[in-house]
Amino acid sequence: MSVTHYEDDARFAAALDRILLLTVMLNDDMNRGLAADGLTPSRTSLLWTLRRIGPCPQKAIAAAMKISPRTVTGLVDGLVATGFVTREPSPADRRAVLVTFTGKGTAAVDSLIEQQREFGRQLFATMPPERLAGLEAGLDDVLATLHALGLRSPF
Amino acid sequence: MSVTHYEDDARFAAALDRILLLTVMLNDDMNRGLAADGLTPSRTSLLWTLRRIGPCPQKAIAAAMKISPRTVTGLVDGLVATGFVTREPSPADRRAVLVTFTGKGTAAVDSLIEQQREFGRQLFATMPPERLAGLEAGLDDVLATLHALGLRSPF
DNA sequence: TCCTCATAGTGAGTCACGCTCACTATCGTA
DNA sequence: TACGATAGTGAGCGTGACTCACTATGAGGA
Numbered sequence: 001m002s003v004t005h006y007e008d009d010a011r012f013a014a015a016l017d018r019i020l021l022l023t024v025m026l027n028d029d030m031n032r033g034l035a036a037d038g039l040t041p042s043r044t045s046l047l048w049t050l051r052r053i054g055p056c057p058q059k060a061i062a063a064a065m066k067i068s069p070r071t072v073t074g075l076v077d078g079l080v081a082t083g084f085v086t087r088e089p090s091p092a093d094r095r096a097v098l099v100t101f102t103g104k105g106t107a108a109v110d111s112l113i114e115q116q117r118e119f120g121r122q123l124f125a126t127m128p129p130e131r132l133a134g135l136e137a138g139l140d141d142v143l144a145t146l147h148a149l150g151l152r153s154p155f
Numbered sequence: 156m157s158v159t160h161y162e163d164d165a166r167f168a169a170a171l172d173r174i175l176l177l178t179v180m181l182n183d184d185m186n187r188g189l190a191a192d193g194l195t196p197s198r199t200s201l202l203w204t205l206r207r208i209g210p211c212p213q214k215a216i217a218a219a220m221k222i223s224p225r226t227v228t229g230l231v232d233g234l235v236a237t238g239f240v241t242r243e244p245s246p247a248d249r250r251a252v253l254v255t256f257t258g259k260g261t262a263a264v265d266s267l268i269e270q271q272r273e274f275g276r277q278l279f280a281t282m283p284p285e286r287l288a289g290l291e292a293g294l295d296d297v298l299a300t301l302h303a304l305g306l307r308s309p310f
Numbered sequence: 311t312c313c314t315c316a317t318a319g320t321g322a323g324t325c326a327c328g329c330t331c332a333c334t335a336t337c338g339t340a
Numbered sequence: 341t342a343c344g345a346t347a348g349t350g351a352g353c354g355t356g357a358c359t360c361a362c363t364a365t366g367a368g369g370a
Contacts, residue, residue, distance in 0.1 A: 023181055041356095069320090095318040096317090196326095212348090225330080252347085
């Protein structure tokens with residue numbers, strides 16, 4: 001099992017390098033796009049989470065994003081100041097607030113979804129179907145391997 | 156050309172989602188690993204850059220990493236304090252310093268390389284060769300498309 | 311009822327990292 | 341020599357992550 005195969009190793013390393021390069025490039029590109037909308041990466045992540053779990057107390061956002069409640073306070077401060085969300089009183093618990101989208105916030109998230117959809121078209125529309133299928137199969141395999149290694153999806 | 160194909164769109168979006176999920180998971184995992192070595196992501200990036208371009212003045216590091224010279228000062232401060240690099244006087248220019256690996260710094264980078272290689276083995280060693288080939292072809296296609304869209308590799 | 315413990319959120323303080331602006335020291339050239 | 345360009349840093353700001361201590365409120369039990 002532990003016999004070393006140098007050629008395979010080099011091939012695996014090259015494949016991993018491609019994935020990591022893609023990782024860096026996509027991250028950079030997405031963050032550039034966000035700044036144009038007046039959003040930071042973390043605030044955008046919060047909006048995305050809020051869309052998924054709906055209006056909720058900050059505690060729930062902290063749990064969903066796996067960050068501290070104190071950090072959520074700061075992010076919500078910024079999003080309130082820039083008009084993407086509001087803090088509404090919780091009818092059930094006077095200690096809690098319900099973080100809620102404004103119209104601007106809803107529009108921003110809808111815009112992000114459409115941008116991502118358009119980006120998907122740009123990336124894949126010209127790709128031969130069998131190559132896309134091969135890519136999807138490879139990605140699924142990698143994700144399954146990561147899962148088996150103990151890495152869990154953040155969602 | 157601009158006829159909308161909803162099913163294709165959904166498939167493209169799903170493929171992009173997979174890539175972005177992989178992006179997030181790999182980033183998280185690598186950053187977790189770094190902290191164990193007493194390194195932050197940015198300091199690690201600097202070490203990686205330094206390995207690529209060799210001992211050099213901070214100005215060159217700033218250019219290679221596309222960050223400001225002032226930020227490099229701070230990162231090098233941290234790496235000097237934790238013993239990964241030293242600032243050596245430049246023989247050619249008394250204004251400049253040469254950022255240079257210590258033994259600990261060299262060992263840390265070698266360790267990172269080996270960790271990455273091992274990770275590649277874990278990800279791909281059990282993958283059927285034709286599936287790996289399909290993944291590589293798909294990734295190359297995506298990277299080429301990104302290049303055509305104007306996104307450039309940071310290296 | 312009242313006391314206690316748990317919970318939601320925030321103030322204060324810390325650290326990493328990105329930035330700009332102003333400054334010193336040095337280089338290179340006219 | 342004198343002047344403009346260059347290498348690096350001090351000062352200060354903004355974002356975003358953390359912990360710890362604190363207030364206000366909720367929920368039960370004695």
